[in-house]
Amino acid sequence: MKFSSLPLSKEMLHNLNEIGYKEMTDIQAESLPFILDGKDVIAQAKTGSGKTAAFGIGLLSRLKVKEFRVQSLILCPTRELADQVAKELRLLARGTHNVKILTLCGGAAFGPQLGSLRHGAHIIVGTPGRILKHLKKEILSLEHLEMLVLDEADRMLDMGFKEEIDEVLSFCKKRKQTLLFSATYADDVIQVSKNLQHEAVSIKTISTEKQNNIQERFYESSQHQKLEILIDIFSNFKPENVIVFTNTKIQAKELAQSLQKKKIDALAIHGELEQYERNDVLVQFANKSCPILVATDVAARGLDIKELSMVVNYDLPHLSETYTHRIGRTGRAGKDGLAFTLFCSHEIENIDEYKNETRLFEDASSLKKVNGFEMKPKYITLVIEGGKKDKVRAGDILGALTGDAGLQGSSIGKIDIYDRQSYVAIESKLIDEAHKKLNTGKIKNKNFSVWAL
Ligand code: ADP
Numbered sequence: 285m286k287f288s289s290l291p292l293s294k295e296m297l298h299n300l301n302e303i304g305y306k307e308m309t310d311i312q313a314e315s316l317p318f319i320l321d322g323k324d325v326i327a328q329a330k331t332g333s334g335k336t337a338a339f340g341i342g343l344l345s346r347l348k349v350k351e352f353r354v355q356s357l358i359l360c361p362t363r364e365l366a367d368q369v370a371k372e373l374r375l376l377a378r379g380t381h382n383v384k385i386l387t388l389c390g391g392a393a394f395g396p397q398l399g400s401l402r403h404g405a406h407i408i409v410g411t412p413g414r415i416l417k418h419l420k421k422e423i424l425s426l427e428h429l430e431m432l433v434l435d436e437a438d439r440m441l442d443m444g445f446k447e448e449i450d451e452v453l454s455f456c457k458k459r460k461q462t463l464l465f466s467a468t469y470a471d472d473v474i475q476v477s478k479n480l481q482h483e484a485v486s487i488k489t490i491s492t493e494k495q496n497n498i499q500e501r502f503y504e505s506s507q508h509q510k511l512e513i514l515i516d517i518f519s520n521f522k523p524e525n526v527i528v529f530t531n532t533k534i535q536a537k538e539l540a541q542s543l544q545k546k547k548i549d550a551l552a553i554h555g556e557l558e559q560y561e562r563n564d565v566l567v568q569f570a571n572k573s574c575p576i577l578v579a580t581d582v583a584a585r586g587l588d589i590k591e592l593s594m595v596v597n598y599d600l601p602h603l604s605e606t607y608t609h610r611i612g613r614t615g616r617a618g619k620d621g622l623a624f625t626l627f628c629s630h631e632i633e634n635i636d637e638y639k640n641e642t643r644l645f646e647d648a649s650s651l652k653k654v655n656g657f658e659m660k661p662k663y664i665t666l667v668i669e670g671g672k673k674d675k676v677r678a679g680d681i682l683g684a685l686t687g688d689a690g691l692q693g694s695s696i697g698k699i700d701i702y703d704r705q706s707y708v709a710i711e712s713k714l715i716d717e718a719h720k721k722l723n724t725g726k727i728k729n730k731n732f733s734v735w736a737l
């Protein structure tokens with residue numbers, strides 16, 4: 285659809301044409317009519333779908349340029365994203381005279397931001413923490429805010445910005461237009477929308493995209509048989525990597541332990557883990573040092589595993605939307621995915637809404653029994669206490685492992701470098717040799733502590 289079908293100013297239409305935006309993207313076509321109408325909108329669309337222009341065109345069209353005060357605020361998870369958004373807004377605002385856009389992000393010096401704020405702005409783009417700091421110092425006022433945008437809301441929540449966002453909101457007047465953009469509709473995003481928005485119009489463009497290729501199977505089970513059926517599923521379908529979802533964090537923890545006792549290598553992620561523990565678990569799962577991850581929905585947020593062969597709903601989710609979200613993690617990029625769901629007899633009523641022609645409801649006794657089945661990872665992860673800040677690069681680690689008749693490159697898996705730590709996956713049977721090599725040898729001419737996870 286063309287932008288000219290919308291009630292946009294001549295200048296805006298002219299500029300859109302100039303910058304080469306001929307047709308609206310799906311998310312723009314679906315959200316802009318509501319945004320221009322002053323409605324609250326919650327919109328889900330994948331990355332690169334043109335969300336910035338969707339809210340950007342909306343807020344620029346509603347801006348009263350002659351009233352020089354802060355009318356729009358856009359909150360972003362990171363400085364890089366805020367810079368991108370500001371850049372796109374400036375491009376979109378080219379046709380409108382004298383629109384002042386200011387970015388306020390952490391990691392940048394505070395002083396110059398003070399100076400810029402004194403000169404005033406129409407639109408502020410920034411990260412929640414820094415915006416809050418300016419609000420608390422009363423340098424920034426949101427008294428006249430007309431439009432609030434939460435961009436990449438799911439990522440902001442993943443990064444722990446919930447409290448800061450709430451606090452920023454306490455500085456705004458009640459009546460304003462609020463737009464929320466997110467790549468996923470997880471429960472916490474919906475919760476934020478409920479708290480923040482008024483009769484929000486909900487827009488999803490994901491469903492029109494190519495469907496994943498997922499085989500879905502359901503088994504009825506009593507609570508105490510679930511573990512056995514789960515293991516039968518593993519032994520019959522031999523997945524390379526699996527996420528098993530439970531509804532509570534206690535169950536996640538317990539299930540991982542029960543699996544370990546049965547020689548099935550599993551780790552749990554749940555809300556009680558410290559950030560570094562969470563990272564240790566996610567790295568091990570992603571680099572194939574652990575084939576099974578047991579997770580709650582909240583803990584699995586933001587998890588980006590490209591090739592996942594199986595998803596199991598150990599507990600039936602409370603919402604069918606959660607189900608869709610969970611199983612959507614498998615069968616990506618043209619690969620086949622498997623999705624299994626266990627449900628108890630007391631859930632039979634809820635299960636009706638899951639029934640359709642493509643989903644298989646089977647008796648768990650149809651699964652073969654495999655004696656002595658085990659699941660061991662291909663790799664074991666070594667942690668090196670040195671990272672980007674120590675100028676450690678993947679090549680340095682690889683060099684230390686393979687140099688002087690060391691390991692073959694083929695026995696080394698994924699390497700992840702973080703600020704202060706690095707992780708390297710080593711073929712399980714070579715772990716001692718690799719550990720010794722890193723302990724005695726040097727990386728960047730330094731001896732870093734090394735340990736296995
Ligand atoms: P998202 O925020 O959804 O990840 P962006 O807003 O960053 O995506 O847009 C992705 C790219 O698409 C940007 O380079 C942007 O300039 C471009 N773009 C946005 N809308 C249009 C359009 N209607 N026509 C052509 N290009 C567009």
Ligand code: MG
Nearest residue numbers: 335336435436
């Ligand atoms: Mg974006």
